[in-house]
Amino acid sequence: MNREDFLMFENNKDLIYFDNGATTFKPKKVIHKIVDYYSKYTANAHRGDYDISLKVDDEYESTREVVRKFINAKNTSEIIFTKGTTDSMNMIVFGFMKYYLKKDDEVLITKTEHASNVLPWFELEKELGIVVKFIPLTSDYKVTLDNLKKVVTSKTKVISLAHVTNVIGDIRPIKEISEYAHSNDIKIVVDGAQSVPHLKTDVEDSDIDFLAFSAHKMLGPTGVGVLYGKQDLLEVMHPLNYGGGMNSFFESTKELEYKELPLRLEAGTQNIAGVLGLKEAILYLENIGMDKIHEYEVTLKKYLLEKLKDIDNVEVYNPLSESGIVIFNLKDIFAEDTSRYLNHYNICVRAGNHCSKMVKDEIEVKNTCRISLYLYNTKEEIDKLIEVLKNSKNIYDIIL
Amino acid sequence: MDNNLRREIIVDNASNPFHKETKGDDFIKANTHNESCIDNINLYVKIQDDKIIDAYFDGEACAITTSATSIMLKNIIGKRVDEARKIMIEYYKMINEEEYNEEELGELNAYSDISKQASRKKCAILPFQTLEKTFKIYEK
Known part of the structure; x- marks a missing residue:
């Protein structure tokens, strides 16, 4: 179509x-949006008081609202723009989990996860002494609640799964798993790289704690993605980048203050053209x-x-x-x-x-x-x- | 080399590779993943007094890599390390479209056209890159 x-x-x-699991083609609307930004109103976001900069602010921040609505998050402050799924996953693991987990805590993944939902955990295992365990799959490579329960222990603190896996393509029962996880005080992280572009996503209904996805796999540009996290969790997430755009003030006395969400987690000039392109991609998908x-x-x-x-x-x-x-x-x-x-x-x-x-x-x-x-x-x-x-x-x- | 003969040599060696067998600790083992694709071979080489007395390989690879490994092994077993390196140098010259000594290469001449397909060059040189790894281990 x-x-x-x-x-x-x-x-x-x-x-x-x-090869749409790798990346997707971009509709003209997305390309035109990016060309317009670079040819009609190039300016930085959150910086100037002149018209074109204010337009960029409007476009950039309204994308956050478009994303919020698209995945049904409660607040725009729960939507963080990143470089992509990998970046989002690393922020979750090293910005949040590194401070949330302690030695011997267990994280459950599967052997059919993408590298970006495996290697950050392996690294944290080395660094912190957490234990990464694999959920056994059924004979047709699925994750079921029954199989999951077999490996959950009192030490299980996180379940981190792709909603749709990138090789087998199975769709995980995320809502069911999330409900079970929360009743056992377990956090649930979802890699949405292969699901958000193809399925209706509703983070409020599935009640997941974190979601990561990329624009380029959903008709948007490369180099931009989204980290969704529940407000209370993002509030305590440590930024992995410090610098411009994320601080309120700093003095030579070393006194400083960082901004509120979401900007606290978006240091440096962001991929503005990419974010604007993402908005058009989402509007395009929603229109269909x-x-x-x-x-x-x-x-x-x-x-x-x-x-x-x-x-x-x-x-x-x-x-x-x-x-x-x-x-x-x-x-x-x-x-x-x-x-x-x-x-x-x-x-x-x-x-x-x-x-x-x-x-x-x-x-x-x-x-x-x-x-x-x-x-x-x-x-x-x-x-x-x-x-x-x-x-x-x-x-x-x-x-x- | 005639196109049909070239293809026949490659397909024969890809379908029925020479010395494709996993070997143990009495062999020097090296593995080279091809960075840009998924060829993955282990080479097992036994060297005594600078002479390659036996060599095998295993792993999963495309027709070009599998056949080139098979032919390389046929060419180097029984040769001294420096003689194998001479073949390697001539082979790289051929792959890079430089003047080379055809006689040194035998069936390896089947890859003389490979430079026309840039993406296949890496597959064709993978066996020799892996062989060099085993030589480095031997020389340590």
Whole structure:
């Protein structure tokens, strides 16, 4: 749907882009917003008293309100602009958890998490002596409340999970987990990188404590993302950056005071163009409707899975996951060779372990090809992919 | 080299690689992850008195890396470290489109066109980068 809104399709007539889990194309409205900022009202935010600077303030702060509404947070002060999901996750772990947790406290993650929901915890484990444990998954790689309960102990203080995982594409029952977590005095952190772009997000309903997501995976620009945290938790979060924009005053006597939320956590000039682009991306998604987007992706995915069944030498590893992600291999062909073969026909898929290097412990395959769908993909594109995969017997003639 | 022959050599070595087997502590082991892609091979080399008396590899890699490793092993077993390094130098010259000695390389000449695909160059040199790692360990 809406392919006419994307310049990438205008400029690359035959391109089939199935790597939306990595990043997404940007609609003209997003690009124009960024160009407008750089060509019509370039100024810093929260600095000047002149018209163009005040306009930037309005645009920047109104984005916070757009984000708040989009994820249904209570206050705009709970919305912090960051560089992206990784940045947000590091702020949660090193700005909050580092002071909240103590030695021997346990943090639960899974082996299908993205590196940004693994490595900060591993580092904190080394630094603080907390213990990072893995929630066992079901045979189809899901997290269930029953499995979660098996590893929760009196020392469990945090559960940190992707809402949708970036390799398997399973959707976690976050609301249910959150309810259980809070009844046991456990904080819940959600990596929303693969869910916020595709599903309706409601932080009040799911009652999660923290949420991290990136603009570029949801039609927005690269280099900008969001950290959501409940007000009382963000109030005690330590900034990881100190400097301009986040202080109220400081004196040579070393007397100083930092600003209130959210600015206290946004030191330095922010990615203003990126934030403004994010606003347009959210408005664009809302205009279509998140439920409609999800429904469309599910329809496409079902169509893709049905078609893949017709090809003997294709093995799909996650047929039961509910999101628009399909991981597969051609029999006896290394994933990277398959993705190069598809590239020959202008079809973009991702090959590898997709930044989730522990997934191999679960699916027993180190590398796969990943198709991740989005609203602008079509059944015709899937038909082309299927045709190319059906003819893959000559793969080495093509890639060598 | 004729295009069909070149492809045949690569596909043969990718499908039925030479000495693809995991070895133990009596071998020098080195691993090189290719930074830009997902090729991941372990090389096992046994060196006595500067002579490579045996070598194997395991791991997961694309057709180019797997076949180039297979052919490299065929070429270096039984040679001295300095002789293997000579092959390595000629191979790098070929990959970088410089003048090189074809006779030194044998089946490795199958990769003479690889420089046309920049992204595949890294796959083609991975086995030799890993081999050099094992030499460095030996020389320590």
